[in-house]
Amino acid sequence: xxxxxxxxxxxxxxxxxxxxxxxxILNPFPTDSALAQFNAGYPDLMQRFVIFGIFAIxxxxxxxxxxxxxxGHAAFLGVGSYSAxxxxxxxGMNVIPAIVLSVIVAGxxxxxxxxxxxxxxxxxxxxxxxxxxxxxxNLAYSVLTPITNGETGLQLTLEDPRILGxxxxxxxxxxxTNLFGxxxxxxxxxxxxxxxxQFNAGYxxxxxxxxxxxxLSIRIFRSPFGMMLRAVKSNQQRMNYTGLNTRPYTLxxxxxxxxxxxxxxxxxxxxxxxxxxxxxxxxxxGEVVLMTILGGAGTLIGPVLGAGFxxxxxxxxxxxxxxxLHTWFSFLPDGMEDAVVFIIHPFIGKGWHLTLGILFMLVVxxxxxxxxxxxxxxxxxxxxxxxxxxxxxxxxxxxAE
Amino acid sequence: MxxxxxxxxxxxxxxxAYALIALGLTxxxxxxxxxxxxxxxxxxxxxxxxxxxxxILNLSFELVDETQKDFLGNPLKVKTPYVxxxxxxxxxxSIIDWAVPLAILFAIPIMIGVGYVMxxxxxxxxxxxxxxxxxxxTFGLAIVLQEVVKYFYxxxxxxTPAPDALNGVVNLGAAIGMxxxxxxxxxxxxxxxxxxxxxxxxxxxxxxxxxxxxxxMADRETVGLLGINIDRRFTIMFGIAAAVAGLAGVMYTPxxxxxxxxxxxxxxxxxxxxVVGGMGSLPGAVLAGFLxxxxxxxxSMNEVKSLLPGIDQIIIYVVAIIIxxxxxxxxxxxxxxxxx
Numbered sequence: 001x002x003x004x005x006x007x008x009x010x011x012x013x014x015x016x017x018x019x020x021x022x023x024x025i026l027n028p029f030p031t032d033s034a035l036a037q038f039n040a041g042y043p044d045l046m047q048r049f050v051i052f053g054i055f056a057i058x059x060x061x062x063x064x065x066x067x068x069x070x071x072g073h074a075a076f077l078g079v080g081s082y083s084a085x086x087x088x089x090x091x092g093m094n095v096i097p098a099i100v101l102s103v104i105v106a107g108x109x110x111x112x113x114x115x116x117x118x119x120x121x122x123x124x125x126x127x128x129x130x131x132x133x134x135x136x137x138n139l140a141y142s143v144l145t146p147i148t149n150g151e152t153g154l155q156l157t158l159e160d161p162r163i164l165g166x167x168x169x170x171x172x173x174x175x176x177t178n179l180f181g182x183x184x185x186x187x188x189x190x191x192x193x194x195x196x197x198q199f200n201a202g203y204x205x206x207x208x209x210x211x212x213x214x215x216l217s218i219r220i221f222r223s224p225f226g227m228m229l230r231a232v233k234s235n236q237q238r239m240n241y242t243g244l245n246t247r248p249y250t251l252x253x254x255x256x257x258x259x260x261x262x263x264x265x266x267x268x269x270x271x272x273x274x275x276x277x278x279x280x281x282x283x284x285x286g287e288v289v290l291m292t293i294l295g296g297a298g299t300l301i302g303p304v305l306g307a308g309f310x311x312x313x314x315x316x317x318x319x320x321x322x323x324x325l326h327t328w329f330s331f332l333p334d335g336m337e338d339a340v341v342f343i344i345h346p347f348i349g350k351g352w353h354l355t356l357g358i359l360f361m362l363v364v365x366x367x368x369x370x371x372x373x374x375x376x377x378x379x380x381x382x383x384x385x386x387x388x389x390x391x392x393x394x395x396x397x398x399x400a401e
Numbered sequence: 402m403x404x405x406x407x408x409x410x411x412x413x414x415x416x417x418a419y420a421l422i423a424l425g426l427t428x429x430x431x432x433x434x435x436x437x438x439x440x441x442x443x444x445x446x447x448x449x450x451x452x453x454x455x456x457i458l459n460l461s462f463e464l465v466d467e468t469q470k471d472f473l474g475n476p477l478k479v480k481t482p483y484v485x486x487x488x489x490x491x492x493x494x495s496i497i498d499w500a501v502p503l504a505i506l507f508a509i510p511i512m513i514g515v516g517y518v519m520x521x522x523x524x525x526x527x528x529x530x531x532x533x534x535x536x537x538x539t540f541g542l543a544i545v546l547q548e549v550v551k552y553f554y555x556x557x558x559x560x561t562p563a564p565d566a567l568n569g570v571v572n573l574g575a576a577i578g579m580x581x582x583x584x585x586x587x588x589x590x591x592x593x594x595x596x597x598x599x600x601x602x603x604x605x606x607x608x609x610x611x612x613x614x615x616x617x618m619a620d621r622e623t624v625g626l627l628g629i630n631i632d633r634r635f636t637i638m639f640g641i642a643a644a645v646a647g648l649a650g651v652m653y654t655p656x657x658x659x660x661x662x663x664x665x666x667x668x669x670x671x672x673x674x675x676v677v678g679g680m681g682s683l684p685g686a687v688l689a690g691f692l693x694x695x696x697x698x699x700x701s702m703n704e705v706k707s708l709l710p711g712i713d714q715i716i717i718y719v720v721a722i723i724i725x726x727x728x729x730x731x732x733x734x735x736x737x738x739x740x741x
Contacts, residue, residue, distance in 0.1 A: 069533045120725060123436050123532050127676050128725060134669055135718040143711025282669060286540060293537060346552050354552065357544030364538045365526070 058260020080265025106262020416694020679734025
């Protein structure tokens with residue numbers, strides 16, 4: 001389908017189902033049950049899932065294919081957000097021009113940074129991108145305040161011109177982002193028995209764009225261009241010796257992944273029209289690195305999984321508190337219950353980053369291929385056990401013959 | 402003229418922190434070939450050693466003093482630190498007052514221990530892995546260390562004052578007939594940094610141990626073939642590098658109240674410093690540290706800022722980018738080190 005082979009088609013279909021049915025999948029608990037707080041099926045969070053999914057897919061095109069580890073990708077996301085918000089301020093509240101502009105601006109920005117940074121490789125490349133990202137972050141905070149509004153962050157106001165729209169709605173409030181009239185925040189609620197599912201227009205827009213982005217990344221992975229990038233990863237020197245200039249390829253990969261980041265930034269601003277410099281900080285770049293590695297760098301589905309995993313558990317873990325733990329472990333004897341809660345306490349709530357850090361270290365140490373490799377190992381282990389059992393069974397029947 | 406001298410002082414002072422951290426990073430990189438993103442966390446742990454010692458020294462017991470009354474007429478509870486009770490109020494009080502300098506002694510064994518455990522427990526397994534993996538795992542470690550510190554000490558900056566005697570200002574220009582007033586502690590920090598840097602260099606230059614380490618940096622395999630256990634020496638160097646970062650952190654606490662993410666803030670800058678100086682070159686790291694410090698403080702002069710707005714925020718990165726593109730090995734990088 002769509003020029004993909006069977007395996008890739010099934011991957012695309014899996015991701016499509018996950019994305020389109022997310023309001024159901026993420027809402028497994030009835031609203032009035034005790035576990036309802038672990039539901040993640042509300043629009044804000046689901047939007048973040050897919051937006052960070054796009055960000056990670058794009059990062060993976062650079063890191064997974066070429067092996068260039070960029071520590072400055074958040075800069076592109078930030079630039080994308082800023083340009084989208086400016087579009088809302090100047091043109092109108094339709095998201096299409098905003099998203100298009102954010103992709104273009106982030107692409108140009110990536111072209112500039114990539115052109116300079118890609119002259120070096122390895123650790124130097126990481127540090128150059130880090131330096132560029134920190135530079136943009138510092139500039140956004142200080143000199144560029146007229147464009148970025150400094151620490152407050154860029155927000156919409158009633159005085160914005162919005163030449164294709166209105167500066168203020170009839171009742172004097174700021175208009176909301178929309179897609180040709182379809183408001184991004186409009187949500188259709190469906191109550192099925194005790195469950196309440198929310199279908200949000202903005203989420204579905206993001207999800208469709210994410211699917212398109214995912215499809216594009218599959219095509220890139222399977223194209224001759226993708227093969228060239230993999231060759232760069234495995235041995236760039238040999239490529240150069242054969243008389244081939246690898247830089248246009250790596251630069252193209254860098255710009256594409258920068259555009260993905262810009263797309264994510266534009267969507268982020270479309271869902272919630274504000275942009276702040278903290279989105280560009282290098283720890284934000286670190287986050288997308290975490291997502292990609294955790295899911296599995298260089299695999300197709302890994303970054304999506306990683307982004308979903310981190311954002312989901314970030315949300316869930318920060319919600320668990322000591323009371324919840326006490327109810328969970330209430331079956332234990334009193335002293336033991338307190339001890340268990342005491343041990344788990346540092347890892348939950350505000351301690352989520354600690355859990356994330358430990359998890360990330362474990363993945364890098366033991367599972368360099370991320371969750372995807374973990375899945376494959378389990379699958380391999382299961383099938384080996386099965387075949388061993390089969391062999392044994394066969395062995396046992398043999399003497400009887 | 403005064404202003405320029407003052408900026409040079411400012412720069413040397415800022416630069417000494419950069420130089421110390423970069424020196425530790427380069428020691429680790431030059432010996433073990435590992436890119437340590439957790440180095441900023443070591444700096445932070447050092448700073449929290451000072452906080453811990455200060456808290457230990459301030460541990461006190463309460464006594465009800467019948468002779469004094471508080472404003473409600475109840476007997477006043479007087480807190481007395483154990484140290485004051487043991488050594489008398491004079492000596493005890495000054496011990497508490499000098500907590501930060503004393504923390505140097507406290508921090509050295511702790512930092513060497515932390516470094517040793519880190520190298521043996523984690524980094525040892527990453528020598529053969531690609532640099533990207535080393536960056537990632539140490540980045541994860543940095544997050545973990547930072548969160549652990551946050552769990553125990555909270556997220557707010559903690560005040561750790563310098564001793565009263567070193568808390569004031571001094572007029573450095575008096576001898577040459579100029580007026581350059583400067584905080585004493587910053588001068589102390591500069592000389593402390595120079596002392597540590599000198600100590601590390603002479604340790605490497607004039608001791609047998611240092612000689613072996615330098616030989617190992619140049620050609621690890623040959624040194625190993627000569628029957629020297631170079632790994633053990635490199636582990637010790639990792640401990641020393643951790644101690645250098647830790648001491649830089651200890652002494653930095655009075656300048657900037659330590660908080661859990663101070664390490665991350667310094668990490669990026671110190672990496673830039675290392676790259677500008679040249680990966681694996683110790684003199685390069687020190688030189689680049691001071692150089693970038695001075696450049697940064699000149700860029701924050703009002704005259705310069707009015708000419709090029711915002712330059713103070715980005716000067717370090719601009720210099721780093723220019724240097725990396727024109728002199729790929731950095732200022733004093735050696736041939737064949739990290740040239741991919």
